[in-house]
Amino acid sequence: MTDLPGGDAPDEDAPLLPERRVRRRRGATAPTAPGPVPPTDPTTAAFQAHVRSARSELENQVAHARAEFDQANERIKERTGRDLIVAIGIGLAIGATVVVSLIFWKWIFVVFALGAAVLGVFEFGRALQGSGRRVDLVPQVVLGSVLVVSAWFLQMWLLWVVVFAAVAVTVVWRLVAQMVARDGRRYGDVLDDALVAGFLQLYVPFMAALCVVLLRQERGEFWVLAFLIVVVAADTGAYATGLMIGRHPMAPRISPKKTWEGFAGAAAASLIAGVLLAWLLLQLPVWTGLILGIIILGTATVGDLGESMIKRDLGIKDMSSWLPGHGGVLDRLDSILLSAPAALALYYLLTPLVTR
Structure with missing residues (x-):
């Protein structure tokens, strides 16, 4: 047994302090001083800085795009009254x-x-x-x-x-x-x-x-789908065209926001949709698609203006607020309801012309 500094030997019979007993029992060693921190690799540091810069730039671009989109959405909402x-x-x-x-x-x-x-x-x-x-x-x-x-x-x-x-x-x-x-x-x-x-x-x-x-009717589901698509195409074409270039009101005393430019967009969209649907879905000659597009465009427009006239007579903007961004259920059905009998008549008229 070696002597401790100062000349006294340790007393093996002396009780250990609690922390010393724990260390001896668990085999713990005395803490060592931390070694020197290895220097950071310049390449790694540059890569991490580049990643942080790219992430920050991406976040700024997303925030800017979101702000521009919100502003555009607010302008559209102000002009059309819809979210x-x-x-x-x-x-x-x-x-x-x-x-x-x-x-x-x-x-x-x-x-x-x-x-x-x-x-x-x-x-x-x-x-x-x-x-x-x-x-x-x-x-x-x-x-x-x-x-x-x-x-x-x-x-x-x-x-x-x-x-x-x-x-x-x-x-x-x-x-x-x-x-x-x-x-x-x-x-x-x-x-x-x-x-x-x-x-x-x-x-x-x-x-x-x-x-x-x-x-x-036989293949009636495709006819229902076809006339609904033409109505939606006309509505979308009128909305987009009227929003971008609409200047001349179509019926200012009934619906001030409907324009002739929007109607032209609706006509183009409905005719294109009618031709494609007649050819690809209804198995009809292509020229019948023009008839389908023109008839449904007319009934959808009259239905939309008719409901607008009813609402103006009642002194309301929408029939209800059950469909956010759309108004009421009837506000979405106005073009469809009047187009249903026209589509049924076209079915009886054009079905004999099915090509295959």
């Missing part, structure tokens, strides 16, 4: 649902059409009530649902019977309800209420029912 991003997202979701249902499960599209018709009747009825009209929502919704479902199961002549019954029942219901109310309402207002009751059934459920009738 472009939300509108595109909802439009794509609805479009995907419609396409999948038409291609794989027709009955799902019937459910989709039924839901759209019910919501359209409800929000139109509420808008009419807000303007002072007396509308009986429960019979309107119930009879409208019966009308749409009947189009899937009944022959066309029986569907006309259901249409007549739905209109008659809603009109009589309104007259009886007015007789029970006895609130001194003027004769002219009561007559207007009755006419509105019948118009509501013809405008929304009946047009939706004709779309279901078209769906029932």
Whole structure:
């Protein structure tokens, strides 16, 4: 045993301090002084600096692009009254649902059409009530649902019977309800209420029912898809062209934001879509696509302007706010509803020309 500095030998019988016992038991060694830090490789340091610079530049570019996009979106929203991003997202979701249902499960599209018709009747009825009209929502919704479902199961002549019954029942219901109310309402207002009751059934459920009738036909799902695509193409062409170069109002007293330049864009888009669909989807001669595009363009434009005139008469901007970026359900159906009977007529007219 070696002596410790100072000449005294360690006492092996002396108790160890707690930390010394732990070290001895665990085999711990005394901490050593840290060695010198190896110098950083100049190549590694330069690479890390380059990565940090590139990341910072990318973040700045993304932030700048985001700011420019937000500013452009705000300008579009200010001009059109729509949130472009939300509108595109909802439009794509609805479009995907419609396409999948038409291609794989027709009955799902019937459910989709039924839901759209019910919501359209409800929000139109509420808008009419807000303007002072007396509308009986429960019979309107119930009879409208019966009308749409009947189009899937009944022959066309029986569907006309259901249409007549739905209109008659809603009109009589309104007259009886007015007789029970006895609130001194003027004769002219009561007559207007009755006419509105019948118009509501013809405008929304009946047009939706004709779309279901078209769906029932042989290859009808492709015809429904075709006329919907032409309507969307016309709407998109009008929106984009009017936004970029629109200067001359088309119908300023009805819809101030619609321009002749936008209509020209809608015409070009619908004609191109009609030709491509006739050739690739409907198995028709190419020239029939021009007829399809022109007819659907006309009905879609009249339907859009017609609903705009109704909203202006009611003193509202949108039928509802159920679809952010779009307004109400009826605001998206206005061009489609009037195009459904035109598409059905074109089916009967052009189907004999199928080339293969």
